[in-house]
Amino acid sequence: MRVGVLTGGGDCPGLNAVIRGIVRKGVQEYGYDFVGFRDGWRGPLEGDTVPLDIPAVRGILPRGGTILGSSRTNPIKAENGIRRVKENLAKYEVDALIAIGGEDTLGVATALADQYGIKCVGVPKTIDNDLASTDYTFGFDTAVNIATEAIDRLHTTAESHMRVLVVEVMGRHAGWIALHSGLAGGANVILIPEQRFDVDQVCAWVESRFKIRYAPIVVIAEGAMPKDGDLVLKDGTLDSFGHVRLSGVGEWLAKEIERRTGKEARTTVLGHVQRGGTPSAFDRWLATRFGLHAIDAVRDQDWGKMVALRGTDIVRVPLAEATAHIKTVDPKLYAEAGVFFG
Numbered sequence: 387m388r389v390g391v392l393t394g395g396g397d398c399p400g401l402n403a404v405i406r407g408i409v410r411k412g413v414q415e416y417g418y419d420f421v422g423f424r425d426g427w428r429g430p431l432e433g434d435t436v437p438l439d440i441p442a443v444r445g446i447l448p449r450g451g452t453i454l455g456s457s458r459t460n461p462i463k464a465e466n467g468i469r470r471v472k473e474n475l476a477k478y479e480v481d482a483l484i485a486i487g488g489e490d491t492l493g494v495a496t497a498l499a500d501q502y503g504i505k506c507v508g509v510p511k512t513i514d515n516d517l518a519s520t521d522y523t524f525g526f527d528t529a530v531n532i533a534t535e536a537i538d539r540l541h542t543t544a545e546s547h548m549r550v551l552v553v554e555v556m557g558r559h560a561g562w563i564a565l566h567s568g569l570a571g572g573a574n575v576i577l578i579p580e581q582r583f584d585v586d587q588v589c590a591w592v593e594s595r596f597k598i599r600y601a602p603i604v605v606i607a608e609g610a611m612p613k614d615g616d617l618v619l620k621d622g623t624l625d626s627f628g629h630v631r632l633s634g635v636g637e638w639l640a641k642e643i644e645r646r647t648g649k650e651a652r653t654t655v656l657g658h659v660q661r662g663g664t665p666s667a668f669d670r671w672l673a674t675r676f677g678l679h680a681i682d683a684v685r686d687q688d689w690g691k692m693v694a695l696r697g698t699d700i701v702r703v704p705l706a707e708a709t710a711h712i713k714t715v716d717p718k719l720y721a722e723a724g725v726f727f728g
């Protein structure tokens with residue numbers, strides 16, 4: 387059996403740990419051969435490969451990024467994309483493919499498995515933790531730790547200057563990073579894409595914090611949106627999913643807070659710092675287990691499935707189910723955090 391492996395979409399700490407788990411178990415226990423496809427779906431589309439064997443995965447467990455490279459190429463949108471993928475899989479004598487990715491990459495795997503008969507297994511990956519059917523995705527824990535450390539640091543500088551510090555974290559469609567890091571870091575306001583926010587309410591929370599001589603920290607997900615519809619129409623942009631986003635929402639909010647409260651405000655956009663560098667121990671553990679279970683799914687010829695975490699068990703779920711919708715923050719969970727606002 388020869389197995390192709392690819393990593394697609396935004397990179398994420400733990401990708402190398404998955405690749406290592408797949409290759410180590412595949413070679414040692416099942417005697418499989420591997421071929422790495424470069425840059426996500428671009429690899430099978432253009433026939434761009436890299437050797438993938440035990441020496442190639444040595445020492446990569448704690449390394450961030452992906453030794454295979456990544457891209458957001460979608461072969462379904464490319465001219466003759468499916469035919470080219472099939473031809474390249476035949477050319478490199480690939481019997482099965484393991485796709486490690488988020489909603490886009492696994493959406494392609496779903497279509498290839500369910501509509502075009504390509505033998506695919508999926509592994510969920512995203513720092514945003516917004517993939518359905520799995521309790522957690524690897525990368526999320528690392529991102530939350532990085533954001534929490536940043537919030538801890540911002541508390542002390544905010545208090546020295548009695549300023550509002552707005553921290554913009556990743557999360558286009560779901561506020562998991564904002565909610566978890568905001569709670570862990572003791573933020574005074576947490577704003578997520580799932581619920582439009584009222585700027586007057588945010589300013590009231592900010593002012594109540596100053597009244598007790600503390601400087602407020604506002605954590606905002608990059609996809610969060612104010613309630614004000616006019617503003618959205620004027621400054622909003624459409625992202626790749628066709629969702630309206632206010633670009634630079636953290637900076638925008640800091641300016642509004644200054645204008646409305648007269649308090650000095652600064653913004654920190656954490657950006658790709660949340661995605662880079664070494665994975666946390668939890669993410670290495672989860673990613674390694676996903677890798678081991680993905681190669682088991684190949685051995686069982688259980689095509690069209692994605693490995694997923696349920697409690698402490700790794701299970702298999704249909705790729706189609708996992709990619710049908712994204713997992714957003716439950717309003718009850720968000721409401722729970724409200725006790726700390728203001």
Ligand code: F6P
Binds near residue numbers: 488513557558608661
């Ligand atoms: O999907 C993960 C993610 O990190 C999002 O939170 C973020 O909006 C996006 O990727 C950024 O993607 P890129 O690196 O392609 O700009």
